[in-house]
Amino acid sequence: MLRSILVALDDTQGAKAARDAAIALSRRSGAALTAAVVLDRPHTDSEHEFVPIGGAAFKARRDAARVKRAQEDAQLALAECAQAAAGHPYEEMRLEDAPEPALLRAGATHDLLVIGRDSTLGLEATEDGVAPVIERLLMEGARPLLVVPPEAAPADGPILVGYDASIPAMAALQLFALLGMAEGAPVRVASAAETRAEALAMAEEGCTYLRRHGLEATPLPLLGDRPADLLLAEAEGLRARLLVVGSFEESGLRRLFTGSATHELLRRARCPVFIHH
Numbered sequence: 001m002l003r004s005i006l007v008a009l010d011d012t013q014g015a016k017a018a019r020d021a022a023i024a025l026s027r028r029s030g031a032a033l034t035a036a037v038v039l040d041r042p043h044t045d046s047e048h049e050f051v052p053i054g055g056a057a058f059k060a061r062r063d064a065a066r067v068k069r070a071q072e073d074a075q076l077a078l079a080e081c082a083q084a085a086a087g088h089p090y091e092e093m094r095l096e097d098a099p100e101p102a103l104l105r106a107g108a109t110h111d112l113l114v115i116g117r118d119s120t121l122g123l124e125a126t127e128d129g130v131a132p133v134i135e136r137l138l139m140e141g142a143r144p145l146l147v148v149p150p151e152a153a154p155a156d157g158p159i160l161v162g163y164d165a166s167i168p169a170m171a172a173l174q175l176f177a178l179l180g181m182a183e184g185a186p187v188r189v190a191s192a193a194e195t196r197a198e199a200l201a202m203a204e205e206g207c208t209y210l211r212r213h214g215l216e217a218t219p220l221p222l223l224g225d226r227p228a229d230l231l232l233a234e235a236e237g238l239r240a241r242l243l244v245v246g247s248f249e250e251s252g253l254r255r256l257f258t259g260s261a262t263h264e265l266l267r268r269a270r271c272p273v274f275i276h277h
Contacts, residue, residue, distance in 0.1 A: 002179040006093075008103060009037050009077040013150035014116025014131075016080070021148050021272060022114040028183060034104055035081045035114040037074035038121045041096045064234050100136045107143045111179060114146045117266060124233040130267050138262075143174050144276040147266055155271050158186040158240035160220075162231050162246070163206035165191070172246030172276040173206055175204035175211040180272055185241060190234055191222040192227045199223065228265045235271055244274045 007022035009015055019035070026033040078092055078174040084272050095102035099121040116139070118129045129150070137145055159182055163169050175181070187210055191202035199221030207217035222230045245265070266273060 004110040007114040014118035018116040018148040036093040054277040138277040160240040161244040169246035187217045192222040
């Protein structure tokens with residue numbers, strides 16, 4: 001079961017949506033919640049930066065201003081978190097390192113890392129609204145992510161799982177089940193193949209595993225050569241409350257997370273995405 005949640009805070013809409021989602025999940029599951037802000041000392045206080053002659057004083061003032069701004073932004077995010085929590089208990093964590101290594105280390109002590117899709121974590125605006133830190137957390141982190149869009153569409157439908165019978169997909173499905181992320185909601189397991197029979201057999205495999213964990217799971221066979229579009233369309237049509245995916249590398253759904261497909265799915269999903277590499 002889910003025991004601990006880490007949520008990354010900043011001033012973006014996605015981070016605020018992630019904060020609210022993490023607080024709600026902590027309330028429902030009883031999991032301990034940690035709210036983290038990233039101070040990013042390597043960039044706010046760039047001690048190894050080359051400084052031309054006569055530029056030391058300017059650099060000192062600039063760095064001091066950056067540090068002060070980072071501290072103020074962090075304090076504001078924590079204050080807003082306290083207000084949103086409305087008395088729900090949680091721990092605060094101030095991370096001194098750059099966002100990627102800081103969250104990789106902090107995430108190692110938690111079951112789940114919740115992050116806003118457009119979280120900047122003190123850096124510049126994200127490309128196409130998808131935080132670059134997400135890719136590194138997926139590639140190098142050991143924990144699953146819950147990526148929350150800035151304005152998640154209200155959804156009361158089932159949870160949609162993208163499953164291709166690969167080892168990464170099995171691992172994502174296992175973590176989803178063991179952490180209790182379904183929370184009693186019905187689950188649809190979507191698989192894509194060249195024929196309906198192949199897709200149905202694959203989806204039924206995922207359903208069988210989930211049923212062993214007491215979950216209500218229904219297979220959803222898909223046909224087509226654009227699996228990301230298929231999943232997004234199904235999520236929209238079903239009003240899915242959560243999209244669950246693993247890491248795909250080959251044909252069918254396995255092309256989902258190569259190149260721009262990962263970015264596109266995260267950018268366009270209107271519901272939170274539980275994702276594990």
